[in-house]
Each structure stands twice: as C-alpha cells, then as structure tokens.
Amino acid sequence: MRLLGAVLAGGLSRRFGSDKAEALLDGERLIDRVVAALTPQVDAVILCGRAPGLPDRPVGGLGPLAGLNAALHHARAHGFDAVLSVPCDAPYLPHDLRAILGDGPAFIADQPVIGIWPAALADRLDVHLRGDDRSLRRWGRATGASARNAPPIANINTPADLSALGLADQSQPAPDEQL
Template sequence: MRLLGAVLAGGESRRFGSDKALALLDGKPLIEHAIAALATQTEAVIVVGREGGIPDRPGPGLGPLGGINAAIHEAAARGFDAVLTCGCDVPALPRGLAELLAGGGYVAEMPVIGLWPATLGDHLDRWLADDNDRSVRGWANAAGLRRMMLGAPVANLNTPDDLAAFTRGPAG
C-alpha cells in the first residue's frame, strides 16, 4: 500500500498564543518533528493548510476536516492508496501506526491522527457541502471508519505548558 503522510497545520494556535508549528522542541520547529514522524511510516509527506503547503479543501475555516479533505484528494491525485495524518503539534507517532490503522481508521483520543483511504475524497466533499457535523469523529463514523484505541498516549502539544511538560519529560 502506498501511503502519503500529511501534517495538518492550518489551525489558528489560539490555545498556544503563537504559531505552534514554529515553536521549538530540541532546537527544531514542532512541524519538523511531525514531518519526521510521518516520514518513518509513509512514502512522502506534505503539509496542509499553511503557506508553502497545499490549501485546505474546499477552503479555510473548516477545521481539521478541510485539511484531511485536501490531503485525501492530494493522495488520490498522486496515486497513493491512503493518507496518514497528524497535527503539526504531534512530535512523535507510535511505531506501526499505519499498520494498526490499515484499511482506514482514526485514533479515538486524537482523531486528527488517522489513515484515510484515497477513495473517500468525494464522500468528504459531499459531507462538507452539506450542513453536517464538522468534527473528524462525526465524518469518520459516517464514512464507516474504525475508531482505534492506542495503548499509550500520543503527545499533543496544544499549549506552551504542554510543550514545557513534554520537554521536561515524566521526571519533571
């Protein structure tokens, strides 16, 4: 199976207070950590929703679904079977995540992390065109995708405090 990786980076970073994609972790922007995490499990990686990447589809303001939709369509256009997504604030992913989500599914605790078959673009276009629930979970459930629980939590650095705690590690 050919997998495209996509970092969803179109959010407003309201909880972070500044562009969290550019916040530094170990001397590198968070977005670079997310790209590297996806690169270990996919053939290529794109950035969605920010300058230099591909735009949300059909446009901005739809939350993560706009980014996922753009990524699904990009995967289909480039001949990939599916796209594995994560947010720009996810510095690491579990090993074997793509295999765990094979066939299509999302992480229950963090639904922006998901494996979306490239055949779902038209379904998501229709979903977004109608007055449907804009949550990733709502669409994924309507599309019949599996909700997966992970054994260990995935770091999601939404605030400067989250970043500081992650940097300190469990010992504090």
C-alpha cells in the same frame, strides 16, 4: 498500498497563542519533528493548510477536515491509495501507525486527527464539508472508520503543554541509557 502522509497544520492555534507548528521543543520545530516521525511510515509527505504545501479545501478556517480533504484529493490525483493524517502538534508519533491503524478507514480513538483514510473518500468529504459538522470523530463514524486504541500520544495545545512536555523530556533517560 501507496500511502500519502498528511501533516495537518492549518489551525489558528488559538489556545497556544501563536503558530504552534513553529514552536520549539528541544530546539526543533514541532512540525519538523512530526514530519521526521511520519516520513519513514509513508511513501511521501505533504503539509496541509500552510505554505509550502496544500491549501485547505475548500477554504481555510474549517478545521482539520479541510486539510484532510485537500490531502485526499491530492492523493487520489497522484495515485496514492490512502492518506495517513497526523497533526502538526504531536511531536512523538508512534513508529508503527500503520500497524495500529490497519488499512483504514480508521483513526486513533483519543486523537481522531491521526487516521488512515482511503483516497476514494475525497468526493464524499467535499459533500460533508458543505454542512456544519466539522468533527473528525463524527466524520470517521459517518465513513464507517474504526476507532483504534493506541498508547497515549502527546499533543500540544497550550504553551503549558509544551513546557510540561519539555520538562518531562529532561527527566527521561536517553534511549541508549535505558538499556
């Protein structure tokens, strides 16, 4: 299965107060950390909702579903079978998302932005976005996607979340020190 990785990064970051994709954790932008974690798990990676990358579809301001919609259409047009979507603010993605999610459709129960979605759902999401329901969880249910359990995945919504994660990072031994 050809899999397109989609980093959903078109949000307004209201709770964060500035563009959280650009926020730094240990000197590295959150979005760069996410791209680095996603790249070995997929055949290609695209940013959604920001330049360079795909604009949200049909327009910005509709939440993560508009980024997912852009990714699904891009995937279908370029021969990908499915999209693995992730948010730009989850700097420690599991390295085994495919094993957790299977072939899809499926999403992480606690973080429905992380999901695997067949590219064939592109037109269906176009229709869905004409309504008022922008919930990724409800979209998942409408497609028959399964909600999968996963270990907790850090998600940054506020500067305090970032600060707490940075402090937690400093208290953890480096991976080679854990052996």
